[in-house]
Amino acid sequence: MSRIQELFKKKNKQVLNVYVTAGYPQLNSTVTIMQALQNSGADLIELGMPYSDPLADGPVIQASSTIALQNGMTIRKLFEQLKDMRSSVQLPVILMGYMNPILQYGFEKFCADAAAMGVDGLILPDLPEFEFENEYGPIIKKYKLDFIFLVTPETTPERVKRLDALSTGFLYAVSSSSTTGKDQNMGGVSAYLQRLQAMELKNPVLVGFGIKDKASFDAASEFANGAIIGTAFIRALDGATDVSAATEQFIRSVK
Amino acid sequence: MSTTIYQKPDAQGYYGQFGGAYIPEMLHRNVEELRNQYKQIIGSKDFRDEYQSLLRDYVGRPTPLYHAVRLSAQFNTNIYLKREDLCHTGSHKLNNALGQILLALRLGKKRIIAETGAGQHGVATATVCALKGIECIVYMGEKDIQRQAPNVARMKMLGATVIPATSGSKTLKDATNEAIRDWINNPNDTHYIIGSVVGPHPYPDMVASFQSVISEEIRKQLKEKTGSELPTHVFACVGGGSNAAGTFYHFTEEGSVKLVAVEAAGHGVDSGMSAATTRLGKPGVLHGSKSLVMQTEDGQVVEPHSISAGLDYPGIGPMHANLFTSGRGTFLSATDEEAVRAAFNLTQQEGIIPALESSHALAGLHQVSFKKDDVVVLCLSGRGDKDMATYMQAMGL
Numbered sequence: 001m002s003r004i005q006e007l008f009k010k011k012n013k014q015v016l017n018v019y020v021t022a023g024y025p026q027l028n029s030t031v032t033i034m035q036a037l038q039n040s041g042a043d044l045i046e047l048g049m050p051y052s053d054p055l056a057d058g059p060v061i062q063a064s065s066t067i068a069l070q071n072g073m074t075i076r077k078l079f080e081q082l083k084d085m086r087s088s089v090q091l092p093v094i095l096m097g098y099m100n101p102i103l104q105y106g107f108e109k110f111c112a113d114a115a116a117m118g119v120d121g122l123i124l125p126d127l128p129e130f131e132f133e134n135e136y137g138p139i140i141k142k143y144k145l146d147f148i149f150l151v152t153p154e155t156t157p158e159r160v161k162r163l164d165a166l167s168t169g170f171l172y173a174v175s176s177s178s179t180t181g182k183d184q185n186m187g188g189v190s191a192y193l194q195r196l197q198a199m200e201l202k203n204p205v206l207v208g209f210g211i212k213d214k215a216s217f218d219a220a221s222e223f224a225n226g227a228i229i230g231t232a233f234i235r236a237l238d239g240a241t242d243v244s245a246a247t248e249q250f251i252r253s254v255k
Numbered sequence: 256m257s258t259t260i261y262q263k264p265d266a267q268g269y270y271g272q273f274g275g276a277y278i279p280e281m282l283h284r285n286v287e288e289l290r291n292q293y294k295q296i297i298g299s300k301d302f303r304d305e306y307q308s309l310l311r312d313y314v315g316r317p318t319p320l321y322h323a324v325r326l327s328a329q330f331n332t333n334i335y336l337k338r339e340d341l342c343h344t345g346s347h348k349l350n351n352a353l354g355q356i357l358l359a360l361r362l363g364k365k366r367i368i369a370e371t372g373a374g375q376h377g378v379a380t381a382t383v384c385a386l387k388g389i390e391c392i393v394y395m396g397e398k399d400i401q402r403q404a405p406n407v408a409r410m411k412m413l414g415a416t417v418i419p420a421t422s423g424s425k426t427l428k429d430a431t432n433e434a435i436r437d438w439i440n441n442p443n444d445t446h447y448i449i450g451s452v453v454g455p456h457p458y459p460d461m462v463a464s465f466q467s468v469i470s471e472e473i474r475k476q477l478k479e480k481t482g483s484e485l486p487t488h489v490f491a492c493v494g495g496g497s498n499a500a501g502t503f504y505h506f507t508e509e510g511s512v513k514l515v516a517v518e519a520a521g522h523g524v525d526s527g528m529s530a531a532t533t534r535l536g537k538p539g540v541l542h543g544s545k546s547l548v549m550q551t552e553d554g555q556v557v558e559p560h561s562i563s564a565g566l567d568y569p570g571i572g573p574m575h576a577n578l579f580t581s582g583r584g585t586f587l588s589a590t591d592e593e594a595v596r597a598a599f600n601l602t603q604q605e606g607i608i609p610a611l612e613s614s615h616a617l618a619g620l621h622q623v624s625f626k627k628d629d630v631v632v633l634c635l636s637g638r639g640d641k642d643m644a645t646y647m648q649a650m651g652l
Contacts, residue, residue: 053432055436103538103554128276128277130275150279152280152283154442163280
């Protein structure tokens with residue numbers, strides 16, 4: 001059983017997954033922030049690998065990617081930083097990123113190196129299901145990494161079932177058809193999450209996009225197994241001199 | 256060598272190893288809707304009748320195929336110019352904008368978004384939106400807005416909202432990202448008109464088929480003028496590659512016809528200031544399809560350079576990537592300086608001021624040796640009015 005699956009076995013309510021862009025705000029913040037996330041009570045860590053053209057992300061996360069790239073972050077650098085992470089971080093770790101930098105790194109080498117470092121899963125929003133099934137999925141499986149697909153309110157029920165069947169770890173429910181960082185009306189979101197709940201999916205569901213504080217986290221968690229916070233955390237790190245303190249303060253305000 | 260695949264991608268939108276639809280789930284429904292419906296709609300009689308009649312009466316088609324006598328004498332061969340510069344709004348871009356808006360209306364869309372670099376595609380889109388009374392939003396890099404003021408004014412006069420793309424490098428690639436984001440955030444009522452043969456399947460195929468009217472006309476017109484539908488060479492410039500796709504479309508199956516694509520070398524292919532994607536790019540994923548992409552060794556997309564904003568793009572349409580790797584097409588490149596020189600030459604030999612994009616194709620003529628009885632067709636994709644600032648600078652005005 002993977003670290004992610006074990007987590008959901010122990011805890012299936014109010015699971016908090018926190019997204020941070022690797023190399024932001026400083027090149028070497030990554031592991032410090034991961035440790036602070038663990039200390040302050042986050043359940044899962046999603047590390048964004050910065051890309052020049054992040055289509056699924058809103059302006060705040062794109063700006064953090066631009067800063068991380070200016071700081072010199074690359075997949076190679078990130079893997080150097082994560083080499084010893086398992087000596088201090090026990091939470092499940094997911095890498096989120098776009099296909100192009102991974103293809104340049106070499107898809108199989110990427111999976112092999114990530115797995116060797118103790119990474120547990122991948123979210124690659126621009127890897128389509130056809131290519132996943134025919135080319136990349138078997139490689140991801142070979143290295144025992146979980147793969148998490150996204151679903152939206154526009155995704156048909158048949159397709160939700162299909163993507164659920166292809167996913168392991170959890171399913172990422174985008175709370176509305178939107179890029180990250182947009183405010184959401186949680187009322188409309190609940191109806192959508194209740195629809196998902198009624199489908200009896202094989203994977204737990206985490207809600208992403210538009211979660212920014214305790215109220216929206218609680219609202220999103222009501223009809224799902226938990227939620228993902230990204231943009232609001234990136235904002236909290238903006239200009240922070242002590243990233244550990246900023247991280248702990250932010251997470252405590254949400255929990 | 257797969258030539259049929261230039262016109263017909265496979266079911267997943269692949270031309271050889273290039274193409275596909277690398278899109279986040281948030282775009283799936285919109286792209287799927289297009290994929291399921293575009294062929295049926297554009298093949299319907301209702302669509303074809305309206306499209307054909309507007310191509311004739313509004314765009315001004317067929318555009319002439321002009322035997323450029325003095326230019327031919329210079330190269331000691333026979334050169335015909337396909338006069339896309341005479342299309343309404345000044346370039347071939349209108350062929351695609353018109354087709355896609357007629358398609359969008361039949362899909363019940365109420366809002367049109369587009370990206371633009373130099374502004375030609377933005378102007379073409381704003382034009383058809385004005386014609387059809389439909390809302391138009393054009394994303395344009397903040398830097399390009401400053402560089403292309405007259406086209407920004409044209410779009411505004413046509414009633415479009417021009418939104419500056421302020422992320423990343425603030426040029427065409429970022430305007431494309433912003434347009435895609437808008438589409439993600441407006442999944443129900445909006446159609447995104449991509450201006451080139453790039454983007455996720457079915458865009459490359461759809462845009463190429465709207466532009467294919469160029470080579471359809473060339474074959475007929477050439478037959479009238481020379482007795483044969485087939486030239487020996489077909490030339491076109493390539494950025495994303497929409498005019499080249501239209502110009503090559505009906506010739507890819509004809510093995511005797513040499514397809515010559517001319518990319519923008521900028522300051523020189525190896526200068527670090529270039530947009531010659533087939534020379535500098537590696538296989539990768541950009542804006543929803545797999546193609547050749549100019550990028551760093553870490554897979555970050557780099558900002559290209561060309562004097563011509565329309566060729567200033569770090570990728571290339573997937574069918575062109577396939578044309579290149581299969582060896583069916585010949586890919587040349589022309590520098591900024593060579594393009595400007597070619598523009599002045601055409602102006603002074605033939606009395607036609609070409610767009611900087613088309614001038615790259617003209618510059619490519621110098622890199623091929625022709626026989627006296629060769630028949631060369633070159634797509635003059637746009638007129639040069641928008642580039643007068645650059646030409647004035649070259650004249651020291």
